[in-house]
Amino acid sequence: MSTPPFGLLLDVDGPIASPVSRTVAVGSIGGDLAAMANAGIPVIFNTGRSDAFIAEQVVPVLRAAGLQSSTPVHTVSEKGAVWAEVTPQGLGEISVDEELRLPVALGEEVRHLVAERFSELMFFDETKRAMVSVEQHVEVASEDYLAAQKEFDAAIGALLEKRGLDEVRIDPTIISTDVEHQRLGKDLGAARSLSLLAEQGIRPQAWYTMGDSRSDYKMADWLHEQGHTVSHVDVRPADGIPETEYPVLVSESGAIHDEAGAEFLSRWAASL
Structure with a gap:
């Protein structure tokens, strides 16, 4: 040892x-x-x-x-x-x-949400294997991103409720939002x-x-x-x-x- x-x-x-x-x-x-x-x-x-x-x-x-x-x-x-x-x-x-990987369909919905409503402020992280994440564009002002993040997180909450994903939580940071298994x-x-x-x-x-x-x-x-x-x-x-x-x-x-x-x-x- x-x-x-x-x-x-x-x-x-x-x-x-x-x-x-x-x-x-x-x-x-x-x-x-x-x-x-x-x-x-x-x-x-x-x-x-x-x-x-x-x-x-x-x-x-x-x-x-x-x-x-x-x-x-x-x-x-x-x-x-x-x-x-x-x-x-x-x-x-x-x-x-694999037990902690989120459904692919949820990732697709979040990707679509970003493209339709939030693409000027944030991007969908294509590199995540288990979580679903979005991140602030580097050139976007922090105050602009954080203001939009509240609306985005609320929309994610509605998606999770629709799918009955009680074991999934939303974890915002100062530059991103992670959607992840609660474990x-x-x-x-x-x-x-x-x-x-x-x-x-x-x-x-x-x-x-x-x-x-x-x-x-x-x-x-x-x-x-x-x-x-x-x-x-x-x-x-x-x-x-x-x-x-x-x-x-x-x-x-x-x-x-x-x-x-x-x-x-x-x-x-x-x-x-």
Whole structure:
């Protein structure tokens, strides 16, 4: 059994990728992640993003930073429904939990809804395998998108009621809306992550989790409940920091999103 000093369980939008550009900035983030992974630190992206987003936006940054083969890097995408190993060559075999995949017909209805009423503000994410998601166009002002999002979410609620999909929920973020099975979440992603590491004989002595929303606390909650030592980094604390039984860390400089994420990654990499 390998027992690295810590493992990283990371949301992607916000801490790693800018929620404005939807890309990973060229700078220290890729280098620090690759350096820690190459030293045997597990790095797992616990994200609502699709595996395609990880392959297109994250893997090239890690490859350019010198990520080596056979490192403990994984993506657990779509909030626990999809998972794969991350390598310098790309993603390994992609697994999907079929029990959590939404009906194809629902996706078609949402795609049609976006095309008919909301295409100027948002787009249908064609890369999702289990969830149904729409996302704000990068060039659209946030206030315009958020105003339309309320109308869109209400329309989705009507679709779910019509189909009798009681086990499906609507989860809006500042740049998207996810329609997903109610079992999905960052806690499921955390459980999936530890299972992947257990298959490799890896059990970190402690964990750092990182996110930009209240739902990201669920991964730290789950780890704490399972008896793991964990600290959570909130890179957008303006929403308010809830009371927790584990430490919550924020940027000392006041940075948010990926700038705050970069601060902590550099600190952890330097500690090795």
